[in-house]
Amino acid sequence: MVTSSAAALRADLRAATGDVLGVGAGMLVLGTSFGLLVVNAGLAWWWAPVFSAVVYAGSLEFLLVGLSVVGTPLVAVAVTALLVNARHVVYGLSFPLHRIRSRAGRAYAVFALIDEAYALTATRPAESLTGRRIVATQVLLQLCWVSGGLAGALAGATLALDVPALDFVFVALFVVLAVDAVRAAREATPPLLAAASAVVAHAVAPQQMLLVATVLVVALLLLRHAVRWAGERRA
Amino acid sequence: MPDTGYLLAVVGVAAATTLALRAAPFALRSALRSSPLVDDLGRRLPAAVMVILVLYLLRDVPLTAVRPGLGHLGAIAVTVGVHLWRGRALLSMAAGTVVYAVLLAVLPG
Numbered sequence: 001m002v003t004s005s006a007a008a009l010r011a012d013l014r015a016a017t018g019d020v021l022g023v024g025a026g027m028l029v030l031g032t033s034f035g036l037l038v039v040n041a042g043l044a045w046w047w048a049p050v051f052s053a054v055v056y057a058g059s060l061e062f063l064l065v066g067l068s069v070v071g072t073p074l075v076a077v078a079v080t081a082l083l084v085n086a087r088h089v090v091y092g093l094s095f096p097l098h099r100i101r102s103r104a105g106r107a108y109a110v111f112a113l114i115d116e117a118y119a120l121t122a123t124r125p126a127e128s129l130t131g132r133r134i135v136a137t138q139v140l141l142q143l144c145w146v147s148g149g150l151a152g153a154l155a156g157a158t159l160a161l162d163v164p165a166l167d168f169v170f171v172a173l174f175v176v177l178a179v180d181a182v183r184a185a186r187e188a189t190p191p192l193l194a195a196a197s198a199v200v201a202h203a204v205a206p207q208q209m210l211l212v213a214t215v216l217v218v219a220l221l222l223l224r225h226a227v228r229w230a231g232e233r234r235a
Numbered sequence: 236m237p238d239t240g241y242l243l244a245v246v247g248v249a250a251a252t253t254l255a256l257r258a259a260p261f262a263l264r265s266a267l268r269s270s271p272l273v274d275d276l277g278r279r280l281p282a283a284v285m286v287i288l289v290l291y292l293l294r295d296v297p298l299t300a301v302r303p304g305l306g307h308l309g310a311i312a313v314t315v316g317v318h319l320w321r322g323r324a325l326l327s328m329a330a331g332t333v334v335y336a337v338l339l340a341v342l343p344g
Binding site: 026029030042043047050051054055056057059060063064067068069071072074077078081082083084085086087088089090091092093097110111113164165166168169170171172173174175176177178179180181182184185187190191193194195197198199202206209210213214217218221222225229 | 236237241242244245246247248249250252253254256257258259260261271272275276278279280281282283284285286287288289290291292293294307310311314315318319324325327328331332333335336339
């Protein structure tokens with residue numbers, strides 16, 4: 001019994017390592033550019049692993065660095081976190097949490113439910129995934145992200161490494177996320193409303209552009225929903 | 236440089252908000268599934284938020300100045316193009332970043 005469960009554990013770990021290989025390498029590289037950003041923004045190197053271990057939300061972490069060096073109010077930080085990570089609400093609807101038996105394992109799985117973890121687990125047939133394989137996949141992903149951030153921050157702090165081109169990695173990440181989201185939505189109006197909101201917010205409140213633009217676009221989408229709903233009721 | 240207490244508060248607020256969002260659907264599974272408003276926002280908000288974030292990141296780029304302006308626009312065009320073509324996030328980001336580095340080096344300041 002002992003040997004067979006040890007063999008099952010090894011098989012789960014091997015399967016998880018195979019699952020993570022490609023995505024993990026990418027997270028290591030992106031994590032490194034995050035670590036460099038932290039140090040180049042003027043924060044101490046150890047904030048990189050703190051952000052990546054505690055917040056653990058890649059795209060939000062990049063934004064937090066920029067928001068915190070200008071002393072953004074905590075309410076605006078909370079609203080930004082809410083809007084940037086709102087997509088995670090959808091993940092829970094189909095993530096195979098029921099495969100994980102231990103309480104601690106389930107708690108960690110929810111905490112570490114990043115885009116990549118969702119993509120690697122929810123898209124596979126649930127029968128082929130053991131709970132241990134899911135949790136091991138998530139632990140390996142976070143190890144890649146934290147160690148990438150640590151490596152980048154230490155390189156930036158000790159070698160005073162400043163690569164201006166790496167700033168663009170961050171822009172490119174959001175461009176890719178935007179292309180994916182626009183393509184999945186198959187609708188041009190929300191992105192156009194968003195672009196208009198961003199331009200208006202930049203003009204009227206450049207210091208609070210992110211907050212004003214997102215509140216504006218949520219209001220517009222709610223209004224649109226209400227108008228359509230009223231239209232359907234009349235019809 | 237911001238003080239440690241403020242940064243810890245930023246980390247705490249961001250972590251708590253993120254965790255609440257990740258845990259919410261498991262607590263509210265049935266309610267979320269049946270609400271047309273949540274469903275509607277869930278489908279439309281992600282694209283809108285990402286577009287705003289891209290424009291937010293570009294807010295300080297002088298788009299009419301040759302090097303930063305053309306550097307960003309060219310690199311973004313390549314990122315979008317490669318992503319529509321191959322659909323592999325890391326490849327698109329790598330291609331865009333390399334083009335950005337090249338444009339910074341060759342364009343006149």
